[in-house]
Amino acid sequence: MSAPAHTPSRxxxxxxRRRRRRGLPTPGRVAxxxxxxxxxxxxxxxxxxxxxxxxxxxxxxFDLPPKFFPTDPDTTAYSEVARQIxxxxxxxNSALVTALIATGQMxxxxxxxxxxxxxxxxxxGLMFGVVLATMMVPVQVTIVPVFMLVRGMGLADTLLALxxxxxxxxxxxxxxxxxxxxxxxxxxxxxxxxxASPWRTFFSIYAPLSLPGMAIVGIxxxxxxxxxxxxxxxxxxxxxxxxxxxxxxxxxxxxxxxSISVVLAGVVISMIPALIVFVFGQRYLREGLTAGSSK
Amino acid sequence: xTTIAPAPAPDVARTTASAPxxxxxxxxxxxxxxxxxxxxxxxVIGMGVFTVLPILASVVLAFFQWDIISAPEFVGxxxxxxxxxxxTVRVSFLNTVVFVVVAVTLQLxxxxxxxxxxxxxxxxxxxxxxxxxxxxxxxxxAASVSIFMRYMFNEQFGVVNWLLTNVGxxxxxxxxxxxxxxxxxxxxYVWQNFGFTFLILLGGIASIPKELYEAADLDGAKGWSKxxxxxxxxxxxxxxxxxxxxxxxxxxxxxxxxxxxRGGPGDSTRSAVMVVYQTAFQQLxxxxxxxxxxxxxxxxxxxxxxxxxxxxxxxxxx
Numbered sequence: 131m132s133a134p135a136h137t138p139s140r141x142x143x144x145x146x147r148r149r150r151r152r153g154l155p156t157p158g159r160v161a162x163x164x165x166x167x168x169x170x171x172x173x174x175x176x177x178x179x180x181x182x183x184x185x186x187x188x189x190x191x192f193d194l195p196p197k198f199f200p201t202d203p204d205t206t207a208y209s210e211v212a213r214q215i216x217x218x219x220x221x222x223n224s225a226l227v228t229a230l231i232a233t234g235q236m237x238x239x240x241x242x243x244x245x246x247x248x249x250x251x252x253x254x255g256l257m258f259g260v261v262l263a264t265m266m267v268p269v270q271v272t273i274v275p276v277f278m279l280v281r282g283m284g285l286a287d288t289l290l291a292l293x294x295x296x297x298x299x300x301x302x303x304x305x306x307x308x309x310x311x312x313x314x315x316x317x318x319x320x321x322x323x324x325x326a327s328p329w330r331t332f333f334s335i336y337a338p339l340s341l342p343g344m345a346i347v348g349i350x351x352x353x354x355x356x357x358x359x360x361x362x363x364x365x366x367x368x369x370x371x372x373x374x375x376x377x378x379x380x381x382x383x384x385x386x387x388x389s390i391s392v393v394l395a396g397v398v399i400s401m402i403p404a405l406i407v408f409v410f411g412q413r414y415l416r417e418g419l420t421a422g423s424s425k
Numbered sequence: 426x427t428t429i430a431p432a433p434a435p436d437v438a439r440t441t442a443s444a445p446x447x448x449x450x451x452x453x454x455x456x457x458x459x460x461x462x463x464x465x466x467x468x469v470i471g472m473g474v475f476t477v478l479p480i481l482a483s484v485v486l487a488f489f490q491w492d493i494i495s496a497p498e499f500v501g502x503x504x505x506x507x508x509x510x511x512x513t514v515r516v517s518f519l520n521t522v523v524f525v526v527v528a529v530t531l532q533l534x535x536x537x538x539x540x541x542x543x544x545x546x547x548x549x550x551x552x553x554x555x556x557x558x559x560x561x562x563x564x565x566x567a568a569s570v571s572i573f574m575r576y577m578f579n580e581q582f583g584v585v586n587w588l589l590t591n592v593g594x595x596x597x598x599x600x601x602x603x604x605x606x607x608x609x610x611x612x613x614y615v616w617q618n619f620g621f622t623f624l625i626l627l628g629g630i631a632s633i634p635k636e637l638y639e640a641a642d643l644d645g646a647k648g649w650s651k652x653x654x655x656x657x658x659x660x661x662x663x664x665x666x667x668x669x670x671x672x673x674x675x676x677x678x679x680x681x682x683x684x685x686x687r688g689g690p691g692d693s694t695r696s697a698v699m700v701v702y703q704t705a706f707q708q709l710x711x712x713x714x715x716x717x718x719x720x721x722x723x724x725x726x727x728x729x730x731x732x733x734x735x736x737x738x739x740x741x742x743x
Contacts, residue, residue: 170555242467360679378568
């Protein structure tokens with residue numbers, strides 16, 4: 131009945147009374163753990179299936195039993211997907227759109243956030259309120275006028291039609307304002323005493339300090355726009371301006387169920403950049419995603 | 426909701442208190458004025474042009490019939506009355522409401538269960554594994570997810586039916602029946618989005634002071650009673666935010682039904698946003714599409730307002 135050997139130092143520090151409770155897991159605990167395990171398998175299973183199936187030859191991709199592990203991989207599907215669609219073009223389009231939106235959002239949000247955090251002027255409160263209120267407006271409500279606007283500007287069916295309207299960001303501005311408000315005011319005072327201009331105070335002191343906040347804005351923008359489907363579906367018309375998700379959906383539509391590994395190869399390729407962000411920027415992404423929920 | 430603000434939340438009070446730093450006022454203020462204008466311009470003008478103006482345009486457009494080619498024609502409230510009389514629009518709104526109720530309920534209960542369970546005793550790496558796993562679908566595109574899920578739910582060759590038949594259950598015609606298709610849209614949507622709710626709730630639960638659980642232990646409280654009397658009341662502000670966010674997101678569902686079913690069979694999985702899209706860009710009825718969009722926006726605003734009302738009445742603060 132004593133605590134098993136594998137409950138190490140953590141238990142040692144606490145009161146000896148607790149030891150019994152840290153012993154054998156109760157049936158409830160086991161059931162709870164199994165539930166977690168089932169959920170994890172349900173999440174990872176489809177991803178593993180997608181990866182493994184993309185590595186089967188197109189002719190046997192839909193054969194049963196399905197595969198969840200890429201034993202004896204076959205990369206035909208990957209060369210085939212590049213033959214079926216202009217994959218390089220799609221990737222470049224997506225990369226360009228995403229990179230420009232992310233950069234634009236980081237810069238404009240940092241600038242506006244800085245002003246809202248540190249400068250007071252007539253109507254600043256109201257203006258910030260309006261910016262916040264636009265967060266409630268879903269993209270679907272504005273899409274029809276935005277489509278016309280973009281058309282009127284002569285940008286119909288260009289990548290700029292996707293990029294320009296996406297740069298002003300209410301959430302990013304809100305996030306950067308919060309970030310700047312968290313930075314100490316003393317630097318500004320010291321800089322002012324030294325005779326630094328407000329521009330210099332921003333560019334040499336506060337902007338570098340706010341880089342982690344800007345990283346959050348940039349990664350959120352990347353995650354959203356690399357994956358977005360609705361706006362590209364409406365704002366681009368010719369295939370040469372498609373982004374990756376749009377290209378893949380139309381590929382699936384064209385191929386039917388004939389060669390699913392080809393479509394899945396495209397899906398896997400589209401996941402790679404997101405996966406890189408997931409590995410290296412997960413903390414920023416988590417902070418950014420949950421920032422709005424704790425205001 | 427200040428009580429649950431996590432680490433990087435800034436010290437608002439202090440910043441405002443020490444903000445006006447007067448020294449060389451005159452020389453500074455001119456440069457500051459220019460900077461204020463220059464720094465705000467991209468965001469404020471951009472939002473004016475691409476958000477505020479479009480909303481106003483939508484409001485005007487909603488009273489017109491316009492196919493972009495011929496001159497717009499004033500039709501009064503007809504676009505709005507058609508929302509009720511047009512069967513497809515009516516059905517799609519009903520679908521969306523049912524979808525929101527089912528998907529959000531499932532998403533919240535799943536996320537809450539997992540968030541509580543993952544706090545249980547386990548090695549740190551395992552907790553990290555679960556957390557990363559549940560978070561993972563959030564980084565994928567809804568379009569890509571729907572693409573592979575459509576294959577997985579294929580009636581003859583799909584993995585799901587293969588699993589079902591292997592454990593002795595009948596194969597289900599997932600995407601070709603109205604119930605099946607609606608269920609698939611919900612499942613695929615929840616699969617991708619529960620991680621977000623999970624993350625928010627995890628933050629809320631983590632901020633509950635440990636002493637409260639120790640006190641509950643001393644009172645002899647067991648699992649369920651601890652959850653009911655400590656976790657649930659203290660996590661309720663977070664839960665409210667999480668549910669409102671989930672409802673607002675679910676009201677705008679588009680990618681999943683578009684890719685999985687194109688709204689079919691029949692109109693069974695057609696969502697409100699799909700109807701906005703089709704009305705505008707396939708039937709070229711831009712006025713009617715604006716009217717539908719506005720109704721959706723009002724719904725979203727009502728949910729947000731309800732949050733403020735509810736948070737005053739039902740939520741327990743620490």
